[in-house]
Amino acid sequence: MKEFFTIPNKCPKCDGDLVVDGAFLVCNNIECDAKAIGILIKWITALDIRDIGKERVRMFFEAGILKTPADLYRLSVEDISPIERMGEKSALKILKQIEAKKKISLAKFIEGLNIEGVSLSTGELLVNNGYDTLSMIQEVSLEELVKIKGIAEIVGLNIIEGIKSRKDIIDDLLTVIEIEAKKEVGSKLKDMSFCVTGTLPTKERKEIEQMIKDNGGEVRDSVSKKLHYLIVGVNAGSKLDKANSLGVKILSEEEFMNLL
Helix, strand or coil, rough: CCCCCCCCCCCCCCCCCCEEEECEECCCCCHHHHHHHHHHHHHHHHHHCCCCCCCHHHHHHHHHCCCCCCHHHHCCCHCCCCCCCCCCCHHHHHHHCCCCCCCCCHHHHHHHHHHHCCHHHHHHHHHHCCCCCHHHHHHHHHHHHHCCCCCCCCHHHHHHCCCCCCHHHHHHHHCCCCEEECCCCCCCCCCCCEEEEEEECCCCCHHHHHHHHCCCCCCCCCCCCCCEEEEEECCCCHHHHHHHHHCCCCCCCCHHHHCC
């Protein structure tokens, strides 16, 4: 026997209007507490700020010391250490990580805003297609966006509306962080594609991927016969097996550095 229920039309957190987005009900109230926490979590994840997981974000939020991404950069030892299971040592460790993320790329900034369908690669597409300042992205039209290969109309609309609705968040962030100028891309790895897997000896995977991009190479998430190189570390897993079966060249971290 089929059971039917009434689809709610109000957010249980803020009582804002809910809209249907595919298979999901979405609250579009930018001031909703649940949405604010989601933006905080996305910013922290995008910037790879460690030791502040979802639970701690919620604890900081409920304590009133963290409401927007910019608040991260205003935290002090005195704010954090009284929080349950924290203390001075943990507070200092967190603050050190936050301090290291005060200067970020424009693509990373865009990713961290938690705009629907907008990832780091979307930010990089914008930058690499000439929209390499925040003011240019704030002023871009939908007509211009859909001309960029890889940006569909729905993503373009999300970019425009997401940037507009987050104006206060963006303005606040710009008082505490610095967006790096676009780096000149080298050509040592031009026309080469790479995938990185496993735990590397001395560098983080994201660090290697950034080096690839900085030198004109392409980073891919999966292994195919068109991939040029697979860079492997410990516990490389199924990607290594697939690369061997397809004849993709395997590189260690040291061999990759020699290639550069």
